[in-house]
Amino acid sequence: MQLFLLTAHEIHELLIKKEISAEELNKAIYARIEAVDDRIQAYITRTAGKALDQARAVDKQISNGEKVTPLAGIPIAIKDNICTDGIKTTAGSKILSNYTPPYSATVVKKLEAAGATIAGKVNLDEFAMGSSNENSAFFATRNPWDTSRVPGGSSGGSAAAVAAGAAVCSLGSDTGGSIRQPASFCGVVGMKPTYGAVSRYGLIAYASSLDQIGPFARDVTDCALMLNAICGHDPLDSTSAKQRAMDYTSFLKDDVRGLKLGVPEEYMVEGIDPDVRDLVIKAMEKLESLGAVVEYTTLPHTDYALPTYYLIAQAEASSNLARYDGVRYGVRTEGTGDVMDMFMKTRSEGFGAEVKRRILLGTYALAAANYDHYYLKALKVRTLIKEDFVQAFKRYDLLLSPVSPTTAFPIGEKMDDPLQMYLSDICTISVNLAGMPGLSIPCGFVGGLPVGLQLIGRPFDEGTLLRTAYTFEQNTDYHKQYPDL
Amino acid sequence: MPRYETVIGLEVHVELKTRTKIFCDSTTEFGGEPNTHVCPICLGLPGTLPVINKKVVEYAIRAALALNCNIAEFTKFDRKNYFYPDMPKNYQISQHDLPIATHGYLEIDTQKGPKKIGISRLHMEEDSGKLVHQGTITTTPFSLVDYNRAGVPLIEIVSAPDLSSPEEACQYVEKLRTIILYTGVSDCKMEEGSLRCDANISVRPVGTGRLGTNTEIKNLNSLKALRRSLHFETERQIEVLRAGGRIVQETRTWDEGKGETLPLRSKEQAHDYRCLPEPDLVPLLIDRQWVEDIRGSLPELPEQRRQRYIKDYSLPEYDAAILTNTKELADYFERCVRAYSHPKAVGNWILGEFNRLLNLHGIEIAACKVTPQNLVSLLRLIDQGTISGKIAKVVFAEMFTSGQAAEAIVKKKGLVQISDRHAMVPVVEKVLAGNPGAVADYKAGKGRALGFLVGQVMKATQGQANPELVNKLLKERL
Numbered sequence: 001m002q003l004f005l006l007t008a009h010e011i012h013e014l015l016i017k018k019e020i021s022a023e024e025l026n027k028a029i030y031a032r033i034e035a036v037d038d039r040i041q042a043y044i045t046r047t048a049g050k051a052l053d054q055a056r057a058v059d060k061q062i063s064n065g066e067k068v069t070p071l072a073g074i075p076i077a078i079k080d081n082i083c084t085d086g087i088k089t090t091a092g093s094k095i096l097s098n099y100t101p102p103y104s105a106t107v108v109k110k111l112e113a114a115g116a117t118i119a120g121k122v123n124l125d126e127f128a129m130g131s132s133n134e135n136s137a138f139f140a141t142r143n144p145w146d147t148s149r150v151p152g153g154s155s156g157g158s159a160a161a162v163a164a165g166a167a168v169c170s171l172g173s174d175t176g177g178s179i180r181q182p183a184s185f186c187g188v189v190g191m192k193p194t195y196g197a198v199s200r201y202g203l204i205a206y207a208s209s210l211d212q213i214g215p216f217a218r219d220v221t222d223c224a225l226m227l228n229a230i231c232g233h234d235p236l237d238s239t240s241a242k243q244r245a246m247d248y249t250s251f252l253k254d255d256v257r258g259l260k261l262g263v264p265e266e267y268m269v270e271g272i273d274p275d276v277r278d279l280v281i282k283a284m285e286k287l288e289s290l291g292a293v294v295e296y297t298t299l300p301h302t303d304y305a306l307p308t309y310y311l312i313a314q315a316e317a318s319s320n321l322a323r324y325d326g327v328r329y330g331v332r333t334e335g336t337g338d339v340m341d342m343f344m345k346t347r348s349e350g351f352g353a354e355v356k357r358r359i360l361l362g363t364y365a366l367a368a369a370n371y372d373h374y375y376l377k378a379l380k381v382r383t384l385i386k387e388d389f390v391q392a393f394k395r396y397d398l399l400l401s402p403v404s405p406t407t408a409f410p411i412g413e414k415m416d417d418p419l420q421m422y423l424s425d426i427c428t429i430s431v432n433l434a435g436m437p438g439l440s441i442p443c444g445f446v447g448g449l450p451v452g453l454q455l456i457g458r459p460f461d462e463g464t465l466l467r468t469a470y471t472f473e474q475n476t477d478y479h480k481q482y483p484d485l
Numbered sequence: 486m487p488r489y490e491t492v493i494g495l496e497v498h499v500e501l502k503t504r505t506k507i508f509c510d511s512t513t514e515f516g517g518e519p520n521t522h523v524c525p526i527c528l529g530l531p532g533t534l535p536v537i538n539k540k541v542v543e544y545a546i547r548a549a550l551a552l553n554c555n556i557a558e559f560t561k562f563d564r565k566n567y568f569y570p571d572m573p574k575n576y577q578i579s580q581h582d583l584p585i586a587t588h589g590y591l592e593i594d595t596q597k598g599p600k601k602i603g604i605s606r607l608h609m610e611e612d613s614g615k616l617v618h619q620g621t622i623t624t625t626p627f628s629l630v631d632y633n634r635a636g637v638p639l640i641e642i643v644s645a646p647d648l649s650s651p652e653e654a655c656q657y658v659e660k661l662r663t664i665i666l667y668t669g670v671s672d673c674k675m676e677e678g679s680l681r682c683d684a685n686i687s688v689r690p691v692g693t694g695r696l697g698t699n700t701e702i703k704n705l706n707s708l709k710a711l712r713r714s715l716h717f718e719t720e721r722q723i724e725v726l727r728a729g730g731r732i733v734q735e736t737r738t739w740d741e742g743k744g745e746t747l748p749l750r751s752k753e754q755a756h757d758y759r760c761l762p763e764p765d766l767v768p769l770l771i772d773r774q775w776v777e778d779i780r781g782s783l784p785e786l787p788e789q790r791r792q793r794y795i796k797d798y799s800l801p802e803y804d805a806a807i808l809t810n811t812k813e814l815a816d817y818f819e820r821c822v823r824a825y826s827h828p829k830a831v832g833n834w835i836l837g838e839f840n841r842l843l844n845l846h847g848i849e850i851a852a853c854k855v856t857p858q859n860l861v862s863l864l865r866l867i868d869q870g871t872i873s874g875k876i877a878k879v880v881f882a883e884m885f886t887s888g889q890a891a892e893a894i895v896k897k898k899g900l901v902q903i904s905d906r907h908a909m910v911p912v913v914e915k916v917l918a919g920n921p922g923a924v925a926d927y928k929a930g931k932g933r934a935l936g937f938l939v940g941q942v943m944k945a946t947q948g949q950a951n952p953e954l955v956n957k958l959l960k961e962r963l
Contacts, residue, residue, distance in 0.1 A: 083532040096531065103525050105532060202532040208764035238536050238766050316764055319564050322575035323529050327630065339570055339628070366566070366759035375761065 003028040004165035005482060008074045008222045011168065015062060015073055022055035022062070022073025026117055029075040033119070033166045036485050041141050042161040043120045044080050045088050051075060051117040058115050070225045072115030077167035079158045080121040081128055082213065083202040084108055091204045092124040092136040095324045095331050095350030105202020106237070107171060107213050107230045114229045119167045122157030126352045127321065128178055128206040130154050131424050134415055135354045143185060144483040145449055149408040152182030155216070159186035162216045164485055169226055170216040175206050176309055177403070177428025179214045180440040184403035184452025187442045187478070189223045189469065190216045194459045195435035196241035199234030205320040207313035210432040219479050220441065220470040224248035227462060243460060251463035254474045257291030259464070262396035266302035267427045272405045276451050279444040280402050283453045283472065290471055297396060299388040302430060304381045306422060309429040311365050311378035318362030324350060357418065386434040397464055399456040401427050403440045407449035427454060437462050441469045442478035450478070487690035489723045492697070493648035493715060497661060498639050499671045500612065500679035501544045506636035507611050508535030508578065513638070515677060519617070519631035527636035529573030534765045541609055541638040542769065544670040545585050546779050548640055549607045551668045551786055554589030556776050561768040565758040570628070571614040573635050581760045584608035585771070591664060592788065593656040602657050603645030612637040646685065646696065651715035655708050658682060663787050667812045675707055682711055687732070688722045697722070698732040702746055704739045714739040718746050790815055798828035807836055813850040820857035825864055834860065838878055842885045854888030855881070863891035871895065872902050875948050904951040906958070912950070913958045916941045927963055935959060
């Protein structure tokens with residue numbers, strides 16, 4: 001039995017039957033990290049020592065006959081833009097390469113309270129800006145299905161770690177597709193919950209009105225277990241919603257009969273790889289055969305989503321990233337003149353090219369002379385895009401689409417063409433602008449590379465997403481296939 | 486040559502004395518070792534988020550209502566972006582286009598009578614930290630930052646350009662300070678920086694409708710600095726215009742030592758704050774009932790109180806104004822009046838000896854040892870003729886330092902007034918015999934001589950003689 005290929009709920013059964021111990025499990029995952037991470041390069045910081053202590057505590061609880069949660073002892077990888085008390089948190093940036101937070105993000109506290117162990121901190125595009133992990137200041141994480149290809153981004157490390165068996169589950173963050181696209185590229189389940197469903201406290205901000213933390217898992221059940229642990233109102237995050245606590249596993253029913261699913265035609269045409277489109281159509285047919293009603297629909301303002309996203313996200317980013325100036329923490333360029341000189345040199349040397357590009361774009365969009373034409377207009381268009389979804393959800397319970405127009409692309413292919421890189425987010429960014437929940441679930445392979453199907457739901461209706469994804473999963477076997485490493 | 490008039494508008498920052506900061510639960514206490522009143526949130530550490538302190542909103546509404554403002558139903562926060570090391574996030578969370586309150590006013594007294602000064606807006610924002618230099622900012626080899634003050638809540642109160650002289654500007658600030666002190670939301674200590682002031686000033690030929698180009702003056706740490714800088718700037722601007730020049734729109738700083746305003750930055754160098762709605766905070770919907778509850782909890786404000794003193798207590802305008810200048814003084818006055826129904830006498834004592842000794846010893850009313858009850862007892866001793874008004878001052882001074890009751894001091898020191906005719910007659914006769922000159926003067930029609938003789942009797946009795954009785958006895962014998 002290869003422990004590192006099991007899901008959390010399978011492992012939980014073994015733990016409570018005392019067939020394995022949490023310590024063995026964590027050692028097995030750590031051995032797997034040792035075995036494969038030279039090739040995958042998912043981890044920036046490994047925390048095996050701390051994880052083993054946490055695991056032994058869980059074993060003690062189990063041997064004392066105490067009830068433990070389904071995530072007790074389960075090794076989870078954390079995207080390195082989520083703060084961990086006493087563990088280096090870099091956001092994939094040189095400017096924070098020496099930064100250790102004095103507090104943990106709310107999601108980390110919640111996972112630890114559930115008994116989960118922290119396997120380590122995983123790679124990302126610098127400050128979550130990118131779609132390939134190539135913008136990390138440290139190294140590019142590889143796709144476990146083909147190590148010459150990208151794992152997607154920005155949560156590429158989180159997706160690759162789970163796909164490679166180097167963590168059972170992981171946390172990522174999604175601002176324009178940063179959970180769903182790497183989940184699609186790496187063949188795992190990844191979910192961006194509704195904006196406000198999960199606390200952002202402790203998530204190093206990229207674009208505050210779009211950022212959302214969410215889970216990666218090997219199947220839909222684990223995804224639901226992760227949601228159970230991390231969702232809920234947080235008094236430390238004013239934008240977190242005051243929702244009733246719920247058991248997301250209660251939605252795991254193999255039944256989509258009567259559900260009405262819409263497929264936005266704008267997501268199925270331009271630029272979509274025909275093989276990817278075929279797999280999405282096959283998935284539509286599968287769900288139809290299982291009793292759902294599937295129809296084409298429209299999101300008419302889709303063309304404006306990309307510019308709208310890039311204005312809003314970058315405007316917020318230019319402000320959010322202003323605090324990295326070398327004064328209080330992080331890397332400071334020494335030997336500079338006055339304080340403004342120190343700011344400029346620290347930021348010039350500390351940030352990578354893509355981050356600088358986005359800060360400049362956002363600064364430009366917010367300048368007094370441009371505000372009305374760019375930022376304010378983008379806010380208005382955002383309302384229209386949201387309205388598209390509101391209209392669509394009057395007729396459909398869920399929307400279906402590809403996650404990404406293509407499968408994982410070769411490392412280096414799009415690095416010289418940022419616009420081409422941005423275009424690969426076309427199916428995912430509107431979901432962030434509208435604040436809806438979105439999920440990527442494996443729906444097949446093209447040339448040995450996984451493809452994800454995107455499900456988009458009504459705000460706070462993660463339940464219907466999980467139910468549909470679970471039904472699809474129970475009637476397919478894509479999630480049971482593993483990369484050969 | 487045209488005559489010029491001055492147009493002034495003020496921006497006043499007031500620190501709110503909530504227990505905790507505006508977006509976290511670090512203490513707002515003044516002082517403390519550098520960087521001890523901080524937490525990850527007010528230090529702006531990566532990943533932290535602000536959460537609005539409800540007390541700050543309540544206090545802002547409280548101040549705004551006292552300044553006759555409209556309270557917004559929908560208000561939001563914005564980020565003001567600029568780089569400066571005393572700001573932990575390199576942006577300040579403030580309110581840009583939808584402040585919590587607008588359209589208020591307060592009244593100042595001018596020679597032409599009361600004048601309404603408009604208050605355009607009142608908004609909430611966070612304070613910054615403080616830079617600590619070795620020597621001056623230009624020569625220091627390095628600077629340190631203390632973030633204790635970062636995140637302390639402020640309200641910024643922006644006046645309309647309704648002030649026409651430096652004196653009016655000072656009056657406005659004093660009035661604003663009094664009102665805010667009444668509401669209890671701030672200490673308003675200019676010297677500790679809990680009330681800070683920037684001024685916008687322009688001049689124009691008398692009779693012109695249009696405003697002239699203005700300059701902004703910063704670094705005004707006292708009313709004196711405000712008045713002096715505005716006088717200087719008025720003269721400077723008039724001189725420039727009279728010489729045929731143009732006023733440059735710029736920010737200037739007040740140099741107290743040189744006694745002049747100096748250019749700080751031009752309009753071109755002004756910050757573009759790149760304001761954007763703060764995405765980490767949700768807009769606030771201000772519940773009307775809450776506003777009414779806060780309105781209901783406001784104390785009687787100085788203006789209303791002053792009117793009441795004039796009407797109900799028949800106090801002169803001047804007395805009423807001074808007594809209501811601070812809430813503490815007015816409260817003290819009213820506690821006395823409740824126990825003793827001669828408001829004018831109470832007022833005289835409070836504005837006289839009481840205030841004099843408070844100022845002399847630099848004592849706040851709260852720390853004063855004389856209770857209203859004790860002051861009233863002293864006044865009753867005068868009324869009953871037990872002591873004279875003159876002796877009362879001696880007794881009061883003793884009460885002020887020892888905190889003892891008036892009766893006890895009078896008894897202990899044997900200060901009881903001599904009202905016994907038989908005891909007084911020999912003293913009066915002795916004085917008359919000893920001052921034939923004065924007696925002769927009086928008889929020659931010089932009324933003033935009587936005063937001298939009364940004084941001599943008082944002197945002989947160490948002030949204990951009942952003045953009325955002395956007068957009576959002297960007249961009988963002259």
